[in-house]
Amino acid sequence: MWTVCVLLLCAVHVRAEHFLHEAENPLGYCQGEHECHSHDDKTANHRTYSQTSNVTINTSHSLERFKVSCQKLIEAFPVDEVDGNYVRTVKNCVFSRSLPTPLKAPVTLAAVSKSVIEDILDLDIGVTQTDAFLQYISGAQLIPGSIPLAHRYGGHQFGYWSGQLGDGRAHLLGQYTNRKGEIWELQIKGSGKTPYSRAGDGRAVVRSSVREFLCSEAMQALGIATSRATSLVVSDESVWRDQFYDGNVRKERGAVVVRLARSWFRIGSLEVLTRGGELDLLRKLLNFIIENNFPAIATEDPDKYLVFYSTVVKETAHLIAQWMAVGFAHGVCNTDNFSLLSITIDYGPFGFLESYDPNFVPNTSDDEGRYSIGAQANVGLFNMEKLLESLHPVLTPSQQQQAAVVLKGYAGLYQMRFHQLFKAKLGLLGEEEEDGNLIAFLLKMMEDTGSDFTMTFRQLSEASVQQLHRGGFTQETWALHDLSSHKQFSDWSRMYLLRLGRQEGDDDEDRRQWMKSVNPMYVLRNWMAESATRKAETNDFSEVVLLYDVLGNPFLAQDAAEENGYAARPPLWARRLKVSCSS
Template identity: 55%
Template sequence: MSTSDLLSLCLFSYVVFLCFPYSGAVYSKSKECKRLDIFDIILRDKCPRTSILQSFKTWRFDRRQVLATTFPLDLILQNYVRQVPKCLFSVVYPIPLKTETSLVSYSEGVLNDILDLSDHVTTTKEFVDFVSGSWVLSSSVPLSHRYGGHQFGYWAGQLGDGRAVMLGEYTNQRGERWELQLKGSGRTPYSRQGDGRAVLRSSVREFLCSEAMFHLGIPTSRAAALVVSDDPVMRDQFYDGHPRVERGAVILRLAHSWFRIGSLEILAKNKEFQFLRQLLDFVIENFFLHINTTGKDKYLELYSRIVSDTAELIAQWQSVGFTHGVCNTDNFSLLSITIDYGPFGFMEDYNPKFVPNSSDDEGRYSYEKQPDVGVFNLEKLGEAIKPVLTQQQQKQLPHILKGYESIYKDKFMKLFRQKLGLYTDKEDDENLLAVFLKIMEDTKSDFTMSFRELGEIDLLGLKTEAIPQNYWSLNTMADHEWFWKWIIIYKKRLELEGTTEKRRQSLMNKTNPRYILRNWMAQEAIEKADRNDFSGVNRLLGVLERPMDLDPEAERAGYSSRPPEWSKSLRVSCSS
């Protein structure tokens, strides 16, 4: 096959951004306002801390608990499972664990930079009691949120925080407002048939992945701390009739907001239009500051922004091989951040049909289908806001949604150009990427390490068709008949770029992680933690906080090596 033939291949089925059933122009309003990236704000030191609290006893939630005073609360104060009408929240106190709890791990960055706390507080009984839910601050108004959602394509009715309690809202010294939530703290009115608990296995995974995603630069909820107890929690992990007792755990997680598409859906479905409008206004006023709160098209502008931000978020997921596993509308944030980590997975061998969730028999939420699922969920968001729109405004919703494809594709290509070390935009870049992915797929090469090793290798030093043995993933790719022809084309593309080898490598090694949260790495940490050895969790957390940096300890642990054979049998499910 000649070089020209290779470039002309129509390999669109191998590039995820081309898997859309429709095409359309970008709605202009989606690009009128630059996204207010709340995660960039965190990193800016606009309002430096004046101090870090050494004592947890003096730490308090904001006196003005906005959610509890702004929205209608459930009139029934008793905590029992039921249908809850005409409100957004129920007042629910955490149910304390019965056995002694131990602190598994905490995020130093969250404690110091968000909660204004020193590491010292983690040694105190008060902090562990707070995270476990056995001590509720006097300034706390604990709430569980009522929402609905489409699950695997079907309307599921009332869902809600079945095992989560929001303890309160904290405004830190930078002026950032955060909602703190316990997950696994016991039954709530929204628990349905569940017990409201979470097990150590799933809690370790969520704790580590929340922080891993943040340090990969992907919008996400954060995890502050994780505790474990000896409380027995019965789980049938794979729904195969073999339940077993696991250890109960609680994770303290936080986000600027936990509102999701399902928050609006349940209000629209139940014709609670006054509350629907109230929630939309709140979201605009507090999180979309560039939208004119008095404008007649403010809800359309909000929809356009969420369409745009969701498209960009999913492109970011694709760029690191992250597959959420349960992309239901109740798991899609209105702020377009990654929330509700369950049976997620980082793709290892490049396989567009990768499904991390063993419960997803039909592959609805595979890696390649995530962009299409985004469209489905945004359609449901549009249906939810229809009741507050005029008939003329309702006609605009499909036109806004048509912009999703273009926004997604632009972001996807921008990210993957960076992954290839390219600074500029050329017409044939889509084919260049498509062929690279096709080679990777055919040879079952590792998604993460193929890009990383391509950034680490000295292309100028490749005088013969041979890859040094330590580049194990590229060596796998090199067995493909197209690989060396692709390398020639890639070098020519870099020549057009006019960049140096050092500059290419610098961009690629700042873009492509060396370490991701692979299932086998999490499993090793979980098994140690189950024996009260938390060193694996903490070591892994430290590596994931610096995913681009070469770490000798991580190398010795094999975190960038070919995954062990036993890892292929690992499975995750919705059970947690």
């Protein structure tokens, strides 16, 4: 009776036991310990640091020996023949050389990621206290070996082809190969104009930079594939923005984030080449991406482009299902914001669900609700269609037909992963015919009552079978209290308890532990990011640091988080918050 025939809720039947027992990696991706050292003094360029852990990690070298290289990229692809950061149409290349423009005003180191510094970049955390580090991450000086590049790409924005886009305020500093043999691309964002800046100034502001820094690392801790954030720098330089595109231009402070990814190539990287008829360069870029980022695909396989496409379709479907499982809405799912490696990139007007609403739109610039949370799966399908269009010239007629079949399978891949993830969130083992209806029934009740997405699942995780039988939830379990006001809650609860009771050998305490390992207690709600941003505007970075620490362990209850109400009912003022594309 509760089957909902949309991609958001459709049920398919798969086993979830292996997923449920991966308590250390609940969402299927790597996780890391997140710690932060930050400057919270009021005077720019004067550092004080506070360590959050006594764990010692052996790092391989100091900042003096840290180097990056752009050589592999420059040797692989033709580079724009024209130098200079002035805006122009660029053809027959993948990158343009473009130097960052240093900030003119004093800069302050707001926060760094200890796990990125030590686990990815092989540096001792002590280097973050040096002037050289601040110069590098603010764009004032180049890291040794860097030949800064701006990437040329295009994209479909809000469903329409937008032509040449590209890195308009970001510079690729180079690739770093760490002691594990991993290659990471360092990119500095908010570092000034490039040939792709269009009408922009190449800068980023504090509010968007705080959000990207925090959410990049928060998503990593949730087990979701994502770009990473190394550091956040805040400047006294003024940046002018019309935040809500209503003619109210105001002065804001500039900021810079250094972020990392295994690759920054996105669907639009291929689209711009196909649209421009640059097919030799398209093949060259595809071969490079496959060789360097898809080791399971044989470079000599005549079907390698088809296998590549099939892999991206599958991983994209799985990624969006994971977004849904934590209530994450990206906000701008354009093809230029979708990674070919199926990682979450380009954090802008994102939002995490509070009151459950499939029509939740985090981006106030999205008037039509194209990128509502409930539409993300369908938007992913649209983006996979555009990816296939960009691959058509390099596929044989037979491969094109097979790729079309792959595309038709996208919905099933998404539905399967969605079903698997939400079964895990409810602690369901095995497979029963009505599991999909049980999930859909719950979500419909949550929608009707406006129950909080994150805390409803978390409080279900913490409730014993006896408590669920007894009911009578109080304001202490406020999300379940809201949900239980639904007239059919007792019907759902009875179905759920009967389902749990049929799980052979399933201990109630074990079930709760499994559920708590996949249902976070803390996510980066807009009001939390807003509170941290307001303080950061005045050089008080204490809440940025606090949120970074809390969100680094989102499945564990934390005293500091409870004191700040991060798992409590959101404050009333949070309802008035708006987030837009302007940053």
